[in-house]
Amino acid sequence: MAFVVFNLLAAAALIGIDQAIKLWATNVLQPVGAMPLIPHVVELRFVLNPGMAFSLLSGKQLFLIIATSIALIFVAYGLFFRSRGRYLQQAALLLILAGGIGNLIDRVLNGEVVDYINLLFMQFAVFNFADICVCVGVGLWVLVIFLEELHAENGQSPKEQ
Incomplete structure (x- = not known):
C-alpha cells in the first residue's frame, strides 16, 4: 500500500508543479510574451501548442487525447504492477x-498545451516542465532496458538501482 501511496503522491507533486508553472506562465508571461532567463541561452516565451512536439498533429485534439x-x-500499469522494487524503472515510469x-x-481543459521554455542557442521547439x-x-526507461539486456547477456539478474 505504501508503494501505491508514494507513487500517487509523487505523481501528484510533479503534476502540481507543472500546472503551477503553466498558471504562472499564463498569468505573468503571456502579457509580456517573453523574458530572458539566461541571456542568449534560454528565454521564457509563452506559446500555446495545439499539437504535440513541434506542433505535430495540430488540430487533432481528440486523437491526441485518446492516444495519450x-x-x-x-x-x-507498468508503474503500479510491474516496477515494485525496481527503483530506476519506477522513477522512469513515474x-x-x-x-x-x-x-x-x-x-x-484548454484544447492546447502551454509551453514556455525556449532555447536560444539552437533551433528547437518551445517546451515545458511536463515535456x-x-x-x-x-531516457531512464531506455537505460533500464539497456541495463536489463546487459545483465541478461552476462547471465546475471539485474541488480536493483
Whole structure:
C-alpha cells in the first residue's frame, strides 16, 4: 500500500508543479510574451501548442487525447504492477506518467498545451516542465532496458538501482 501511496503522491507533486508553472506562465508571461532567463541561452516565451512536439498533429485534439490516455494507462500499469522494487524503472515510469498527465490536463481543459521554455542557442521547439519529465523518464526507461539486456547477456539478474 505504501508503494501505491508514494507513487500517487509523487505523481501528484510533479503534476502540481507543472500546472503551477503553466498558471504562472499564463498569468505573468503571456502579457509580456517573453523574458530572458539566461541571456542568449534560454528565454521564457509563452506559446500555446495545439499539437504535440513541434506542433505535430495540430488540430487533432481528440486523437491526441485518446492516444495519450491509452499510453498513460499502459504506463500506469507498468508503474503500479510491474516496477515494485525496481527503483530506476519506477522513477522512469513515474516521470512519464506525471508529464503525460500534466500535458493531458491542458489538452482536455484548454484544447492546447502551454509551453514556455525556449532555447536560444539552437533551433528547437518551445517546451515545458511536463515535456522534460516525459523525456527524462523515457531516457531512464531506455537505460533500464539497456541495463536489463546487459545483465541478461552476462547471465546475471539485474541488480536493483
